[in-house]
Amino acid sequence: MDPLVKLAYENTSPSIERSVLLRMGFNSLEAKGFVDKCFERGLLGKGAGHVVLKVSEALKRDYLAIGREMAEGKHWEIAEKLLKGVNVG
Amino acid sequence: MSLESTKKLDVDDILTDLAHYRPKRKGWHWREAHPNGKQEGSYQYEEISKPLSQSVPLPAGRYFDHIDPQPQEIITAEIASGRFEDDIRRMRMAAWHGADHIMVIRTLGQSHFDGLIEGTPEGTGGVPITRKEVRATRKALDLIEEEVGRPINFHSYVSGIAGPEVAVLFAEEGVNGAHQDPQYNVLYRGINPIRSFVDAAVAKTLMASADILQIDGAHNANASSKVAWKVMPELLVQHAINSAFSVRVGMDKSLISLSTVPPMTSPSPSFRLNFVYALTIRELFKEFRFRAQMNTRYIESDLFDATRIHVLDAVLSRLTQADIQSTITPDEGRNVPWHINSIRGVETAKHTLVAMDGMKKYIGPKTEVLKDEMRDLKIRAILYMEDILENGGYFEAVEKGFFVDSGYFPERNGDGITRKKDGELGAGTVVPRETDYYAPVCHHYGYNALPPGVERACDPIGGCTLDHPEKIQFVDELDENDNVDVRRATVRESESKGMLKPEVEWKNDGIIQLDITIPDNPDIAEAAALEIANRLGLEEPTVISKTILHPAEATYVEIKARVPFFVDRSALRLPEKNVTLSEEEITRYVHENPLRVVAGTVGNDEHSVGIREILDIKHGGIEKFGIKYTYLGTSVPVEKMIDAAIETNSKAILCSMIITHNDVHIEEMRKIHQLCIEKGVRDRLLLIAGGTQIKNETAVQAGMDAGFGRGTKGIDVASFIVKTFQRKKAGD
Numbered sequence: 001m002d003p004l005v006k007l008a009y010e011n012t013s014p015s016i017e018r019s020v021l022l023r024m025g026f027n028s029l030e031a032k033g034f035v036d037k038c039f040e041r042g043l044l045g046k047g048a049g050h051v052v053l054k055v056s057e058a059l060k061r062d063y064l065a066i067g068r069e070m071a072e073g074k075h076w077e078i079a080e081k082l083l084k085g086v087n088v089g
Numbered sequence: 090m091s092l093e094s095t096k097k098l099d100v101d102d103i104l105t106d107l108a109h110y111r112p113k114r115k116g117w118h119w120r121e122a123h124p125n126g127k128q129e130g131s132y133q134y135e136e137i138s139k140p141l142s143q144s145v146p147l148p149a150g151r152y153f154d155h156i157d158p159q160p161q162e163i164i165t166a167e168i169a170s171g172r173f174e175d176d177i178r179r180m181r182m183a184a185w186h187g188a189d190h191i192m193v194i195r196t197l198g199q200s201h202f203d204g205l206i207e208g209t210p211e212g213t214g215g216v217p218i219t220r221k222e223v224r225a226t227r228k229a230l231d232l233i234e235e236e237v238g239r240p241i242n243f244h245s246y247v248s249g250i251a252g253p254e255v256a257v258l259f260a261e262e263g264v265n266g267a268h269q270d271p272q273y274n275v276l277y278r279g280i281n282p283i284r285s286f287v288d289a290a291v292a293k294t295l296m297a298s299a300d301i302l303q304i305d306g307a308h309n310a311n312a313s314s315k316v317a318w319k320v321m322p323e324l325l326v327q328h329a330i331n332s333a334f335s336v337r338v339g340m341d342k343s344l345i346s347l348s349t350v351p352p353m354t355s356p357s358p359s360f361r362l363n364f365v366y367a368l369t370i371r372e373l374f375k376e377f378r379f380r381a382q383m384n385t386r387y388i389e390s391d392l393f394d395a396t397r398i399h400v401l402d403a404v405l406s407r408l409t410q411a412d413i414q415s416t417i418t419p420d421e422g423r424n425v426p427w428h429i430n431s432i433r434g435v436e437t438a439k440h441t442l443v444a445m446d447g448m449k450k451y452i453g454p455k456t457e458v459l460k461d462e463m464r465d466l467k468i469r470a471i472l473y474m475e476d477i478l479e480n481g482g483y484f485e486a487v488e489k490g491f492f493v494d495s496g497y498f499p500e501r502n503g504d505g506i507t508r509k510k511d512g513e514l515g516a517g518t519v520v521p522r523e524t525d526y527y528a529p530v531c532h533h534y535g536y537n538a539l540p541p542g543v544e545r546a547c548d549p550i551g552g553c554t555l556d557h558p559e560k561i562q563f564v565d566e567l568d569e570n571d572n573v574d575v576r577r578a579t580v581r582e583s584e585s586k587g588m589l590k591p592e593v594e595w596k597n598d599g600i601i602q603l604d605i606t607i608p609d610n611p612d613i614a615e616a617a618a619l620e621i622a623n624r625l626g627l628e629e630p631t632v633i634s635k636t637i638l639h640p641a642e643a644t645y646v647e648i649k650a651r652v653p654f655f656v657d658r659s660a661l662r663l664p665e666k667n668v669t670l671s672e673e674e675i676t677r678y679v680h681e682n683p684l685r686v687v688a689g690t691v692g693n694d695e696h697s698v699g700i701r702e703i704l705d706i707k708h709g710g711i712e713k714f715g716i717k718y719t720y721l722g723t724s725v726p727v728e729k730m731i732d733a734a735i736e737t738n739s740k741a742i743l744c745s746m747i748i749t750h751n752d753v754h755i756e757e758m759r760k761i762h763q764l765c766i767e768k769g770v771r772d773r774l775l776l777i778a779g780g781t782q783i784k785n786e787t788a789v790q791a792g793m794d795a796g797f798g799r800g801t802k803g804i805d806v807a808s809f810i811v812k813t814f815q816r817k818k819a820g821d
Contacts, residue, residue, distance in 0.1 A: 003482060005337045007283065008290030009535045011519045012526070015284075016291045018204060019253035023530040023553040025560035028205035028220075028254065044520045047537075050527035053549060063550065083525075 014039055017048035024049055026067055033071030041076055046083050054082045092236040094143055098181055100174045101581075103229050104573065108563040110224055112263025113231045116300030117344060118240035119412070120161055120189065130156040135447030137161060142238030145185045147440055152698065159187055160442035162406070163242065165380075165415035166435050169194035169426050170594040171212040173222045174573050177229035179428050179594075184237045186432050187439045190266065190413060191230065192244045193218070200249030200278040201514060205258060207564040209573040214424075218245050218255065220564060223262045242266050242302070247292045248273050250280050250515050256292035260299035260532075261554055261561055268348075269293055270331045273306030275513075276492055276506050277313065282484050284515040290338045290534040297340045298532035298555060304380050304413075305331045308350040312386045315495040315504075317352035318362045322469035322498040323491075324349075325370060329474065330483065332377060338534050346378040346413060351405050354387040354398045360405075367409045368454055369463045373470075381411035383434075388422040390634035390647075392430065395419035396437055403441035407448050414438045423633050425649070427593035427600075473498050484510040531555050587658035599651040602633070606645045611635055614644035622650045669808035672714065678811045679715040686711070686810070687734045688743035689721035692757050696780075697723050700745035703779060703803050710803035716810070718743075727761040734774055741775035741810055749782040755791050762792025775813055777806060 014035045021031035031048075038048050055075050056063035069075055092098060120138035127134040130153055137158045146157035166183035168176045168191060180191050196212025206217045209225075216222055227243055234241040244266035247256045252269070259267055269292055274285035296303055307327035314320040328347050335345050349370055353359035371379060383399045396419050406414050416434035418426040476499075477486040486492070487508045494505035511517070522536045529546055530553040539546055547553040554560045566572040580596045583589075593600040603622060607614035615632050622630030627650035634647040670678075688700055704720060706712040719737050721730065727744075734742050744761060746754040758778055765771040778788045779797040788796020795809050 001333045001337055004286050004334055005290070008287045008338065010522055011283075011287045012522050012535070013253075013284055013287050013515075013519050014203070015251050015253045015288050017528075018251070019257045019291060019295070020528045020530050020533065022205075022254060022257045023547075023555060024550055025554060025562065027562035027564050028207060029564065031254070032204045039518070039520070045523040045526060047522070047527045049529045049550075050525070053527075053529060 012044060012047070014044065017044055020047065020049040021052070021067065024052075024067075025064055026071075030068050030071045034067055037070065037073065037076060038079075041080060043079060043083055051079050051083060055079050058082060090232065092181075092232050094236070098178055098229065098232070100177070100573075100577065103177065103225050104174075104577075107221060107224050107228065108565070110228050111558055112224075112227045114240070115260075115263045115265070117265050117302035118189075118242055120159065120163060120239070129158040130154045132156070132158075134158055134443075135450065137443070137446065139239065141185075141187070143185065143236060144187065147436060147443075152702070157187070158443050158446075159239075160414070160439060160446070162411050162438075162442055163190045163413040164188045164435055164438050164442075165190040165192050165244075165413060166431055167192045167194060167415070167417060167426070168431070169215045171196065171214065171216055172573075172576065172595055173209065173216045173226055174577065175595045176216065177226055179431060180226070180230060180241075181233045181236070182428060182432055183435055184233045184239075184241055186435045188241075188416075188435045189234075189239055190242045190244060190415070191226075192266075192415070193226065195246050199246075200274070200280070203250050203515075205251060205254050208566040208568055208571075210568055210571040211576070218258075220258055220262065221566075223258060223264060224563070227263045244268075244302075244304075247296060248306070249278060250274075250284070250288075252285075252288040252292040253295065256295035256301075257554075259301060260295050261558060263299075264301060266302040266304065267296060268306055269296060269303050269335075270306035270327075271334070272327055272331060272492075273309060275487055275508050277306075277309055279508065279513050281513045281515040281518070282487055282508055282510055283519050286334070287519050289334070293335050293338050293340050294532050294534035297344065300344060302344045302346055302378075303335060303340060304346045304348045306348065307331070308348045308382055310493050311350045311352050311384075313493050313506075314386075317384075317386050318357075318366075319495055319497040320493065321352060321362075321366050321466060322473050323493070324352075324366075325373060325466070325470035326473045326477070327492075328370065328374060329470075332374065342376045343378065346380040347374055348380045348382055350382045350384055350386075351402045352384070352386070354384055355401075360401070363402075363405055364408070364454070365459060365462045365466065367405050368459060369466045371410050372463065373467065378412040379410055380413040380415055381406040382415040383417045385417050385421055388417070388419070390420075390423045391636060392419040392433075392634070395422060396433070399434065399437045400441050403438055404445065407442055407445040408452070408454070414442060420633075425593070425633065429593070469498050529553070583655060588655035589658050590655055591652050593649075599628075599653065600649050601627070601652055603627075603648040603650065604645070605648060606638070606643055608643045610641055611637055611644045614646050618646040618648050622648050625650075626653065627651060628653050667805055667808070669804050670811055672804065675714040675804070675807050675811050678815065679807075682814065683717070684715075684741075684810065684814075685717040685719070685737055685739045686741040686743055687719045687721055687730060687737060687739045688745070689725035689730060690723045690745040690747070691725055691727055691730065691761070692746070692748070692753060693724050694746060694748045695723045696745070696747035699747065699779060699781070700743065703743065703745075703797075703801065703806055708803065711807040711810075713803060714807045716807060727757060727764055730761065731764055731768060731770065731774075735768070735770060740773070740814070741777055743777050743779065743806065746778055746780040746783060749780070754778070754780065754783065755787065758788060758791035758793050775810060777809070779806070 018031040052067040056066040144157045166188035194215030196215045196217045230241045242265040247267040247269040271285035271289035274280040275282045310320045311317045351363035353362045383402045388395045418430040418434045420430040490505035490507040496502040590597045590599045591601045605618045607617045630650035636645040702708040704710040776793045781799045783796040785796045
């Protein structure tokens with residue numbers, strides 16, 4: 001059982017990250033838009049919730065509003081700048 | 090808002106203000122202990138639970154003071170019509186019959202929908218599970234459980250490619266049970282194996298956070314295999330994999346239920362195979378719970394055959410152990426799960442489990458005889474597991490087609506299901522969590538690097554939806570043409586005008602079933618039955634089942650068809666209901682005017698249960714009001730009845746008649762009336778006939794003073810007698 005448990009412990013997926021955004025108060029449409037873009041930009045391994053919090057901190061705005069805008073394609077260059085290259089495992 | 094037993098559930102009320110509805114409670118609920126020492130009526134039980142406050146007892150309940158003992162086992166009703174607004178009404182029916190686990194099947198293809206579906210689109214073979222559908226259903230069940238006085242577990246599926254999201258939805262909305270088994274995704278839904286296991290860990294953790302009971306998916310190997318018993322070793326392996334994985338990611342064993350099905354049915358010597366298997370799985374996994382499902386693999390379109398199979402399956406549950414007894418509608422084989430058959434499935438489980446209450450006190454497995462066979466099965470399962478490990482692990486075994494192979498392991502026929510580790514739906518979507526991976530939410534399985542100074546993962550966002558449900562966003566309809574409002578608009582008009590159509594699953598579906606026996610071969614019989622339905626003016630007649638009575642002599646055909654018209658509720662003429670005198674009034678009259686009657690079953694009729702109920706004080710019979718009676722027994726000649734009435738100075742003769750073949754009952758009624766005239770006693774004797782097929786009008790036409798049919802109580806007869814004498818007295 002160890003290899004299966006380890007696999008689950010160390011990895012994530014679009015559905016898992018959408019489930020994180022749902023728990024943060026996004027709706028399913030916003031979560032889908034956000035995670036699709038997060039995956040395309042190679043940022044899913046950072047955690048979708050992490051990404052939206054980082055950007056909202058940088059822009060000093062509410063994370064729900066920022067997340068909705070990111071789901072529509074905005075602010076991703078900020079996300080990449082803030083998160084890419086940092087501690088890549 | 091609450092429900093009244095005489096009023097229909099108002100779907101529009103359920104749909105009102107859903108955006109702000111929160112479930113009354115969360116988590117799985119087992120049945121509670123019986124408060125009265127397991128005494129129901131005059132019977133002592135061993136294995137019953139707290140009774141319902143309102144219910145429909147089994148058909149024979151009326152002979153037992155209308156008791157409705159509830160087995161200790163949870164009983165499941167599967168609901169799968171495709172329209173939740175009709176499903177919730179069926180849930181109410183099922184709850185009244187004793188179901189407290191409502192398993193809602195998902196629409197075809199939802200497993201492959203990459204995300205949540207929203208709104209209330211119509212489904213196929215089940216409903217699309219959406220927030221609105223789940224919330225409306227939970228709201229309805231919250232009312233229904235109050236109505237019947239027992240919590241109801243709402244259940245659906247955390248499977249497919251959006252498992253973690255569905256698990257969040259269920260945890261937020263008070264869903265109480267769910268299927269979750271990554272192997273189901275892999276084998277039967279063709280979803281990437283790695284994705285399935287990675288997702289499952291998060292989904293299971295979320296389920297555990299809301300005390301959602303998990304049911305696994307191993308039983309599907311039964312339904313998919315060529316010969317069901319041959320996958321028995323594999324079933325044990327599948328149960329082991331999901332159970333062990335679930336425990337490792339944090340699920341409590343008490344909320345892990347193994348889904349097990351007796352694999353075989355008659356005409357195989359099924360009991361032997363099923364019994365050994367049932368005992369083995371329960372011994373191997375004794376720390377877990379068991380959900381016993383009924384066999385679907387061998388169900389044909391014959392309802393009686395399905396019911397026989399299901400009774401035997403429930404016998405096996407009682408002989409071994411079942412925490413949940415699930416039911417399948419006996420029309421599953423026709424793919425037309427109708428209200429009535431769903432209820433019949435529930436009744437089959439309740440009937441069988443109650444009938445065999447305490448059985449294990451007297452009957453048990455002969456362990457000496459069974460131990461070798463059980464050991465053999467366990468060895469095969471262990472070797473199977475070792476074979477998986479020797480071949481590199483679970484994913485490699487799946488790639489090599491280990492599962493659902495038709496050989497009895499270690500035999501392999503090379504026809505198993507194969508799924509590629511790096512292929513199938515969702516392949517390549519699993520991403521490693523980086524060292525700074527962070528998910529700011531509770532109940533999240535796996536690596537999570539909390540930022541410095543953060544204690545709880547969701548502190549930086551001020552708490553997540555699992556603790557702060559006000560953060561949940563309610564999405565209403567997304568499709569303006571495919572939603573409950575559009576569907577309701579078409580039925581609301583007929584509803585408001587009181588227009589009725591038959592219904593098997595959807596409001597106004599208009600479907601009826603005809604049972605037709607045609608004295609000819611099956612081909613001719615089928616064509617003739619369809620012709621009859623057409624000539625009756627029914628639409629879309631379809632044959633749903635055929636039984637050969639003899640290849641040339643006769644065929645029994647069941648047809649479903651649509652009734653093309655409505656019936657106006659307000660224009661129906663209902664027979665007048667007898668208004669009975671009060672118990673006190675009858676008792677007072679009889680006290681002041683002593684009354685004696687004679688009673689018995691007449692002709693060649695040995696059915697005495699009905700008449701005894703009308704007479705005996707214990708059943709609320711006429712004796713209760715002080716009426717004396719002379720019971721003459723069964724098959725009493727009418728002459729003897731009259732003579733006895735004269736001899737005992739009785740004022741009425743109560744003749745019970747159950748046999749009505751060739752109108753023999755009418756003949757007896759005429760005879761007794763005629764003989765009374767000949768003997769000159771007709772004026773002083775009331776002649777009353779009773780029986781399941783007796784109607785007042787025909788009885789009166791045949792010379793009786795009254796006729797009483799099915800459902801008659803002692804008070805009805807006593808009241809009639811007293812009223813008649815009061816009238817006569819007033820006339821005098």
